[in-house]
Each structure stands twice: as structure tokens, then as C-alpha cells.
Amino acid sequence: MLPFMNQDLDLFPTDLESILSRVDQVDPVKYASTRNFIDGAVTRLSPYISRGVISTRMVLESVLNRGYDPKRIQKFIQELAWREYYQRTWQVKLDKISDDLRWPQAKMTNREMPESVVTASTGITAVDEAISGLYETGYIHNHVRMYIASIACNVGQRHWLVPARWMYYHLIDGDWASNALSWQWVAGTSSSKKYYANQENINRYCHTAQGGTFLDADYEDLEFNEIPDELLTNASPNLETILPKTRGLTIEHSLPTLIYNSYNLDPWWNVNLMANRILLLEPSHFRDYPVSNKVVQFILGLSQNIDNVQIYGGEFSDLVAQYGLVDYRYKEHPLNNHYIGTAEPRDWMFDVAGYYPSFFSFWKKCDRQLAKNYAD
Numbered sequence: 001m002l003p004f005m006n007q008d009l010d011l012f013p014t015d016l017e018s019i020l021s022r023v024d025q026v027d028p029v030k031y032a033s034t035r036n037f038i039d040g041a042v043t044r045l046s047p048y049i050s051r052g053v054i055s056t057r058m059v060l061e062s063v064l065n066r067g068y069d070p071k072r073i074q075k076f077i078q079e080l081a082w083r084e085y086y087q088r089t090w091q092v093k094l095d096k097i098s099d100d101l102r103w104p105q106a107k108m109t110n111r112e113m114p115e116s117v118v119t120a121s122t123g124i125t126a127v128d129e130a131i132s133g134l135y136e137t138g139y140i141h142n143h144v145r146m147y148i149a150s151i152a153c154n155v156g157q158r159h160w161l162v163p164a165r166w167m168y169y170h171l172i173d174g175d176w177a178s179n180a181l182s183w184q185w186v187a188g189t190s191s192s193k194k195y196y197a198n199q200e201n202i203n204r205y206c207h208t209a210q211g212g213t214f215l216d217a218d219y220e221d222l223e224f225n226e227i228p229d230e231l232l233t234n235a236s237p238n239l240e241t242i243l244p245k246t247r248g249l250t251i252e253h254s255l256p257t258l259i260y261n262s263y264n265l266d267p268w269w270n271v272n273l274m275a276n277r278i279l280l281l282e283p284s285h286f287r288d289y290p291v292s293n294k295v296v297q298f299i300l301g302l303s304q305n306i307d308n309v310q311i312y313g314g315e316f317s318d319l320v321a322q323y324g325l326v327d328y329r330y331k332e333h334p335l336n337n338h339y340i341g342t343a344e345p346r347d348w349m350f351d352v353a354g355y356y357p358s359f360f361s362f363w364k365k366c367d368r369q370l371a372k373n374y375a376d
Helices: 016-024 028-034 046-050 056-065 074-098 125-137 142-155 161-170 176-187 199-206 283-288 293-303 316-323 359-373
Strands: 257-260 276-281 309-313 328-331 342-344
Touching: 016 056, 028 074, 056 074, 074 176, 074 359, 125 142, 125 161, 125 199, 142 161, 142 176, 142 199, 161 176, 161 293, 276 283, 276 316, 293 309
Parallel strands: 257 276, 257 328, 276 309, 328 342
Antiparallel strands: none
């Protein structure tokens, strides 16, 4: 049993006090040195950042306010910046992030995924236990996500989109930009080469001692091996979201209406404004980006931190028409482009916008801004 599987399965509480306590406990120095290990000092903040409860900027300011030198914790800040990089890419590329972004995926045999990945039976102990853990908890360590993507896309020679959608479906921290573009990075459609992990690498970071698997090979051999028997059978996962039934809303038409969704559950957004507050769950969104019942329940749990929030299951246009809304506001997001009304900005760590072909060209500008804004 892997170390993380011994922990309480309720890894991600939804109450605000617990979330803020987790922010306060982040150790950015230890994170940088141990984050690739399955039992490393990861923050477990990703579900709350992805759902818009907290922001990358809030996390950065929290650690800096505790006296950490930005130069000493650059790796930690870079990992936060990756999230903004993916979001900025999504802002520009929109639906194109669901296609091969820069180059067609090379050495790809079909657009399904290995059945053994879905059933957690690849024969790679660390990977199979992590997939089982994903089904139980809605979470999987970031390094193991890369292992799974490498197995499915590069060793198994499947296109990245179906397995990426499968993983997103189960992730409580599901962020389509981070998910899709990370899979593309592994599959070599947005990076200069594919990412491979062999058994030796997995053993090191997952504390296993397995041998004799289809990954027990040198890296130069993995790239040219045939698809192993364990990955030959295909699967097409059935991904469907069941949304909760909702009651009629109580709307005070003299007040503005704030529209929340699964990517904006910020309890501090316009907190002092008298307003109608509605969590919008659009069936069309969840048809395009389906999530599991565990994820839906997590979203609903987080929404309870928003005072007097009401839930509406339906389309944005229907909400506006049905309740005669006039003054309605929402936070900018690539999936909100069909909203009309007043779009308010998200809380960014850096104001470096636009598309950059590589993270490090993006990071150079962020780093200059970091030095300017947080100089001694």
C-alpha cells in the first residue's frame, strides 16, 4: 500500500476554516525539495484554487507575509505560476486547447484509452493504487498524473484527449486548462518532446521496489518499444454528470445578482455587497466537461461558504429570462464567454497576459514583476 493511501480518505474538507488553515500550513521550502515524492510536502490546495475559493495570489501573499524570501522559494512560486500560465493560454486559445496545440501527436494509434488504466490493472503497482485512490478520493498526486499520461499516450500510443477527459471527470481539482495542457505536454503536442517515466523513476518517487514490468527498461528503449500486452485493449469511458434538482429562486430585483459557477466559488467576492447570489450549474457545460458525482458534491460543499447562495440548474440565458435579471455580474473565465452582463477580473498573481509558447518565456516576465513588487 502506498503511503498516501494510508491517510484519511476525507482529504479535502469544504469548510472555510479548514481551507484557510491549510493555506497557513504551507511550507514552500519543504515543498520544493519533496514535491515529486508520493508522500512529499505538497500543499493539497489545488482543489480550492481550481474552484476559485482561493487564488494563487492569496497563497503567494500568505507565504510572503510569513517572512519567506521570494528568491528562496522560487520553485514554489513557479508551480503557482504554471496555473496562471495555463489559464492565460486558455484565455487566448479557447477551445483549441482541446486539440493538439502546436504539433500533431506522434506515434498515436487510436483515440480511445487502455482499459487497464480505467480498471487500475496496468500491473504497475504505484500507478494502479493511485488510480484506485483517485476513484475513492477525487485526488491524485501530480507526478503520478504524469506517469499515467505517459503510460496511456506514449507507451500505449493513444491520443491524449480521451484519457485526459477521463481523469478530469474524477478530479475534484479539475481545471480543464491545467489538465488538458499537462496531458499535451506529456504527449508532446505542446512541448518539444514526449515525457517518459520508467520503473526505476516510479520506484524512487513512490517508494516501491517493483521490477519486471513493461516500464522496467532504459528510457531510450521505452520510446521505441511496441505497445505492451497490458495496454492493448481499448476502453471508452462513459462520462456523465448528474446535476442536483433545484428549487425556485427567491430574487430581490432591486439588488444586483452575482453569478457563481464551478470555477468561481469565492466566498469573499463582493462580500460586502447586498446582492442575490446564485451558483449556476449549466447542463451544457457539464455535457462538454463532465464530472463525477463526487466532484459535484465537492462543488456543492464549497458553495456553502457563500452566504445565502442559491443553486440554479439550467442555462445562463434561461436564468436571466426566467427571473428577469437586469444587473448581473460574474468573474471572467474562458468558459463564461457566452455570459452577458458585467465581467469582473479574477485575482491574478501576475498581470502577465497573452499566449507564450513556453512556460519559461512566460515566467521571465513574471519573475521581473516578482522582483519589482516584492523587493526587500
